[in-house]
Amino acid sequence: LAKTTQPISMDSYEGQEVNITCSHNNIATNDYITWYQQFPSQGPRFIIQGYKTKVTNEVASLFIPADRKSSTLSLPRVSLSDTAVYYCLVASGSWGKLQFGAGTQVVVTP
Amino acid sequence: NAGVMQNPRHLVRRRGQEARLRCSPMKGHSHVYWYRQLPEEGLKFMVYLQKENIIDESGMPKERFSAEFPKEGPSILRIQQVVRGDSAAYFCASSPPVAGGSYEQYFGPGTRLTVT
Numbered sequence: 001l002a003k004t005t006q007p008i009s010m011d012s013y014e015g016q017e018v019n020i021t022c023s024h025n026n027i028a029t030n031d032y033i034t035w036y037q038q039f040p041s042q043g044p045r046f047i048i049q050g051y052k053t054k055v056t057n058e059v060a061s062l063f064i065p066a067d068r069k070s071s072t073l074s075l076p077r078v079s080l081s082d083t084a085v086y087y088c089l090v091a092s093g094s095w096g097k098l099q100f101g102a103g104t105q106v107v108v109t110p
Numbered sequence: 111n112a113g114v115m116q117n118p119r120h121l122v123r124r125r126g127q128e129a130r131l132r133c134s135p136m137k138g139h140s141h142v143y144w145y146r147q148l149p150e151e152g153l154k155f156m157v158y159l160q161k162e163n164i165i166d167e168s169g170m171p172k173e174r175f176s177a178e179f180p181k182e183g184p185s186i187l188r189i190q191q192v193v194r195g196d197s198a199a200y201f202c203a204s205s206p207p208v209a210g211g212s213y214e215q216y217f218g219p220g221t222r223l224t225v226t
Contacts, residue, residue: 034213043114043201043217044153087152091213097166098213100145100152 004088009105018075020104022088025069033064033071036087038103044087048073078108112137114204114218122224123192131187131221135204142185143203143215144177153201159185160207192225199223 005023012018024033032051036044048055050062050071061074075082085103115134123129135142140161145153155169159179170177174192179185189196199222203215 032213041220043203043220045217046214049214089213097155097158097168098143098145098153098215099155102152 004090004101006086006088006101006104008102009107011107011109012078014079014108014110015077018078018082018106018108020073020075020086020088020106021070022073023070024088024090027068027090031090033062033068034089034091034098035060035062035073036089036098036100038085038087039083044100047086075106078106080108080110082106083108114202114216116200116202116218116221118221119219120222120224122226124226125193126191129189129192129196129223131189131200131202131223133185133187133202133204133218135185135202136216138206139204139216140207141205142179143205144185144187145201145203147199147201147220149198156187189223192223194225197223197225 032049034049035047037047038044048057048060048062050064052064052068055062063072085105087100087103089098091098114136117132121129133142142159144156146156147153157170157177158166159177161179162181174190176188199220201217201220203217205215
């Protein structure tokens with residue numbers, strides 16, 4: 001499974017856009033990029049997943065360049081409730097074992 | 111549709127006792143995964159099960175830990191002779207019956223085990 005590197009923490013104000021970049025230099029051809037969100041004392045929650053280019057859903061956007069060695073999770077107009085740890089994972093589409101790193105602690109303040 | 115349910119939410123055991131953690135997957139999900147989260151750390155994969163089968167237990171400690179997912183009833187993670195180092199949050203996740211498992215997993219609220 002490809003190793004990922006992401007910032008330990010990021011601070012933002014309400015209403016701003018937050019972009020978290022994740023490096024995965026050793027990503028394999030059949031790997032997908034997946035992001036999870038975890039609030040304190042709760043289990044992680046699936047946010048978004050992509051293979052290449054751009055994916056958007058009601059929560060976030062995921063940007064993946066052509067070489068796929070990195071990806072950026074974009075959270076538009078964050079609110080206080082977006083304060084959480086965000087995990088970038090790279091997993092083969094044929095297996096269910098998720099490898100969580102330390103994640104990025106995002107803190108949103110008024 | 112109820113989410114993944116775990117019980118108990120909090121469990122206190124003395125050293126040497128047994129801990130049994132239960133997980134009921136979402137309706138229609140036949141794949142179950144267990145993860146452990148130590149304080150201030152990310153989640154670590156433990157085991158992946160399908161009904162009556164252990165698919166991958168590469169993250170399970172070799173001794174004292176076992177898991178099952180019977181044909182009927184919840185999945186059980188069992189820890190025998192607990193030690194203080196077992197204190198952690200244990201999360202269960204489930205996914206639909208996609209061949210080989212899925213990276214879109216639905217997590218339960220976790221069981222927080224404290225060993226005194």
